[in-house]
Every structure is written in structure tokens, then in C-alpha cells.
Amino acid sequence: MLYTRRRGTAVTLVLTAHPVRALAMAAALAAAAALAGRSGNEVALVALTVLTGQAVLGWFNDVLDRQRDHDLGRPRKPIAMGWIDPGTVAFAASCGVLLVVPLAISNGTAAGAAYLGSLACGALSDLFLRRTWLSWLPWAVGFGLLPAFLSYGGWGGGVHGGPPTVAMVVLAALLGVGLHFAATLNDLVEDNQSGLRHLPLRVALKIGAVPLLWLTTVFVALVLAGLVIAVMTVGLIQG
Known part of the structure; x- marks a missing residue:
């Protein structure tokens, strides 16, 4: 509409x-x-x-x-x-x-720094990296900082909680990469016309848009499943 x-x-x-x-x-x-x-x-x-x-x-x-x-x-x-x-x-x-x-x-000093760092990654992506094969990097780093935003979070300034588990950070970063691919799927033709050469477009030009859609869907589903398993086993905060 x-x-x-x-x-x-x-x-x-x-x-x-x-x-x-x-x-x-x-x-x-x-x-x-x-x-x-x-x-x-x-x-x-x-x-x-x-x-x-x-x-x-x-x-x-x-x-x-x-x-x-x-x-x-x-x-x-x-x-x-x-x-x-x-x-x-x-x-x-x-x-x-x-x-x-x-x-x-x-949310806490450490938590706030982590979230603001995540926002900075988003801005960096918009300014520079989304036109290059490194377009995935700010998504990985930005999402990888979100577990720290949650694990150190609390009420008011200072440091609360503790460092996030490695598994949660890695899985969050992988989710960011998967969502980057998912977010670009509808705009692949227009991005190609505009001269963008981000990683999802480069992959789509190699294997096709439909296979990329299926691979992205499976990848995101597997990462989400991994996050659920990690929450139930290792948890969010170390030790």
C-alpha cells in the first residue's frame, strides 16, 4: 500500500x-x-x-x-x-x-558504554562499510555488544552484573550477521543498481537471490536455536 x-x-x-x-x-x-x-x-x-x-x-x-x-x-x-x-x-x-x-x-556505566558502542557500529555501517564487503562487520560487532549491555545492566550508574559468557557474545554476533543478510534481501536489485557492493549482494550475485534467502533463513534459525540452548546451559553472565 x-x-x-x-x-x-x-x-x-x-x-x-x-x-x-x-x-x-x-x-x-x-x-x-x-x-x-x-x-x-x-x-x-x-x-x-x-x-x-x-x-x-x-x-x-x-x-x-x-x-x-x-x-x-x-x-x-x-x-x-x-x-x-x-x-x-x-x-x-x-x-x-x-x-x-x-x-x-x-542502565549502568559498563552497560551504557556497550550499548552506545553498538549504536556507534550502526552509524559506522551507514557512513562507510555498508557499501563494501565488510558490511557484515558493524552488524557483528554491534550485536556482539548487546549481551554486555544486558549482563552489566542494572539501575543507575556504576557497574552491575558481570561479563557475558563467550557463547552468548559469539551467537549474538552471528545473529547480527544473519540479520544483516535478511535486511538486505528485499533491496538487492536496487542496491545493485545503486553501485553498492555489500557482502549479501556479492553472495547473491554468485549463488542467486533465492538460494541466499533459504541459506539466510536456515542460518538465522540455527543461531536463534543456539541462543536458546546457550541461555538454558551457560546462561548470560560468566561464573
């Missing part, structure tokens, strides 16, 4: 924030925090922190991609469609950064 009329600024900002992805990430990490035995206040803080951080990444991405989205005629990109000024979105992203930093640190 195509959007046929201009929305208000608030609604348009929400659409520009990649809301489905932001809500999915916030819900997933909040659920993980709840399963780890965190209090209700801490779970809510995790959700709010992640939701804010993902919104910042969404705004940042759409501001950077506004010309490419316009050239490709993408109907679900408000900036490219002229529904909102890119300066307004950039201002919202700046305000989001000012909000997400104290939110992240409120």
Missing part, C-alpha cells in the same frame, strides 16, 4: 524512525532482560533505551540516504517523498542522541 498524502510532522518523524525495526529490537531486548531476572523498572529502562537508540539510527539512515531513496522512488521514505525537511529529521536525531546517552548510562 502506497502512502498518498502528506502526514503531520510527528507522524512523519515516527515513520522515518523505522518504527517496526525499533519496536522489534526494543521488545526483544526487554524480553531478554526480563528472562534474565531483571526488575520491571529495569526492563522498562532497557526498552526505552533501545527504542530511542533505534529511532536515532533510523533517522540518521534516512537523512544519509535521502538522495538515493528519491532517485529510486521509494514511496515509504518520507524525506525522499518531500513530506518532511531533512533538517527537521537531523534535529530530531540530534535530540535523540542527547536523550539516549543518559538513558544508556542509567
